[in-house]
Amino acid sequence: MGMGRPREFDAETALDQAMEVFWRHGYEGATIAQLTEAMGINPPSLYACFGNKEGLLKAALDRYTKLRGVWMDEVVAAPTARDVAERMLMGIADKQTDPANPPGCLLVQGGIACGTGSENVPFELAARRAENEEQLRERFVRAKAEGDLKPSSDPAALARYVSAVSVGMGVMASSGSDREALRQVAIVAVQAVEAQSADRT
Amino acid sequence: MGMGRPREFDAETALDQAMEVFWRHGYEGATIAQLTEAMGINPPSLYACFGNKEGLLKAALDRYTKLRGVWMDEVVAAPTARDVAERMLMGIADKQTDPANPPGCLLVQGGIACGTGSENVPFELAARRAENEEQLRERFVRAKAEGDLKPSSDPAALARYVSAVSVGMGVMASSGSDREALRQVAIVAVQAVEAQSADRT
DNA sequence: CCACATCTGTAGTGAACACTACATATCTGG
């Protein structure tokens, strides 16, 4: 029994191309024709490898969040809650306006609303965003335990807040806001975290 | 020359129904079949009255922003910049989780990304959001002139910030966050505006 | 070199979509 004809394309490279298409056009806005052209393959290869359009999206999301996870680890490694927020939001301002990628964030741009048959795509994206928020929350819980955040502060609320600002910045970026505008938002946003921080002595 | 057969449906009532469909499913997710059913009319009546799907969206947006404008006037009537931000963000937390409407905000839920032939829809939505931001900006400029905001503050950046938080809350609401979660975000967010406010003497 | 398994390209499939032709119905002005 032979092992069959080998695949002629690299799955990860193809995924990167697919990710960019979803990122730029959203889940429903991206067509199979656009995806296959960007990936340099034909539809049967796509379906053999990823199952269907939603399977391809999930694979692209896995890749996106994996790359993103490395960066998030650096973010939460900042010494204080305030620095975590600053590193996160200023980093997002830069990343979401990086000309190497489509503007905004795949987890937002990918789809807030979808039509019949794709209703679970928005929830899939929300679940990925929730992972980021959870990582922030744990970091802020630690910050509170360390006395970095005030005893009156609410780590979960802070994490939700930073996450909400990130998402808002993503929408702004996708609709044309430039890097400077996003940085201004980040700078203001950090001050709310600063207000929850214990005084330096 | 007669005036023709009169319309059998009320345009504003029909628009309210269409608005809800766009709000819940987004521009591309909403189908003409869903829209006509919700509006209680048939496709030819829709096209005779609104031109096409995009014309219907714009009419629905006009109605949405008109209703919203009344509320925004109340928001900017608050005595201080901090109170403006609080009234705005706490109000949004409530409005975006009002069971009488779909969750989130039509200006966000309507469409962040759209496919071929609808690329201008996201920009149309962004333009409407920009109107809100401009109204906030003018209010914050006044607050700075009145000494309510610190001389070092940047009214435009503050307005962008509040607008960004609003959008982020809209995305959260549409993906299942409850009222309490949004209120927590609002409470934290207001503290950034407070940090830009002059000390009360 | 042959049986078999997997991939690839061509060329479609049925379904859903936005939109409309057309006949009919209901109004106004004369």
Add this chain to the structure above:
DNA sequence: CCAGATATGTAGTGTTCACTACAGATGTGG
């Protein structure tokens, strides 16, 4: 009551979509 004008309901139109049948190509194990 008639002519013109506009609205309505039925029943489509062509297009685009995600997805796939099929035949040929390319590999492995015996």
